[in-house]
Amino acid sequence: MWVEEYEKLSSSEKEEFRRLVNLLLSRTFIIRDIYDAKEGMMRVNPEYRFIERNFALFSEYLWYSGWALYKDSQYGVIALVNSYEYNRVRLDRNTTIILFILRLIFEEEREKVTLRKEVLTSTGQVIHKMLTLGLVKKKPSDRDITEALHQLAYYNIIQKLEGKWEEPDNKLLILPSILFVVTNEKISRIYETLGEEEDSNQELNGAEEQDVIRGEVEQ
Structure with missing residues (x-):
């Protein structure tokens, strides 16, 4: 039973267990390799290691x-x-498009870099690809970009390394958790849905995009 394993933890470990259970319920993903801004390098996430060491305890408790x-x-x-x-999180159309583009970039860059599980990109690259694929007719506002990227960062799908969210030449790390949000099976389905909603948008003479489509991040 999980209670027996829990009682084996020290007081500080019990507190960490409670904190990380809440973090999982809030953020969905915990990533092993994260960027440490102070050190200026990738490091192993101690939160991931703690859960990994006590995986059976976390699993049984949450079950x-x-x-x-x-x-x-x-x-x-x-x-x-x-x-x-x-407990699903619904994304507006703009965030759904950005998530889709990040997944495409991750797939393209992953083929070039085999030693890393993360992929580096920028807001400028994301916006350029959105325009190139015709998913948007013009660049989203800085506010929309910031809100979308900030939400995806909250769920540990991306991590900002430097610069502001809306700056085109900033540095964004696409984390491997994106593979579990947008699977290979979902890529074509999302693209088709975005295309269908764009056609619907035209027929509705400019209806608000976020009222037309809802993306989903499963928790």
């Missing part, structure tokens, strides 16, 4: 509440999924 915990050691991702498909 009683209807959550399934998954660990992918290859990509260094711990993910929490609701067994009843509740």
Whole structure:
């Protein structure tokens, strides 16, 4: 039973367990390799290691509440999924498009770099690809860009290394958790949906995009 394993923890470890359970419920993903701004380099996330060491305890505890915990050691991702498909986060159209573009960039760059699980990009590259693929007719506002990227960073899908969110030459790290949000099977489906909603937008004479489509991040 998870209670027996929990009682074996020290007082500080029990507090860390409680904190990380709440962090998982809030952020969905915990990533092993993260960028340390102070050190200016990638390092192993101690939160990931703590959960990894006590994975059975976390899994059993969360299972009683209807959550399934998954660990992918290859990509260094711990993910929490609701067994009843509740507690989903809905994304507006702009954020859905940016998420889709980030996934495409991740796939393209991953083919070039085999030693890293993360991919480096920039807001400028994301916007350029959005325009090139015809998913938007003009560059989104700085506010929309910032809100979308900030939300994706909150769920540990990307990490900002330097610059402001809206700056075209900033540095964004696309984390491997994006593979679990937008799977290979979902890529074509999302693209088709975005195209259909663009046609619908034209027919509705400029209806608000975020009222037309909802993307989903499963928790």
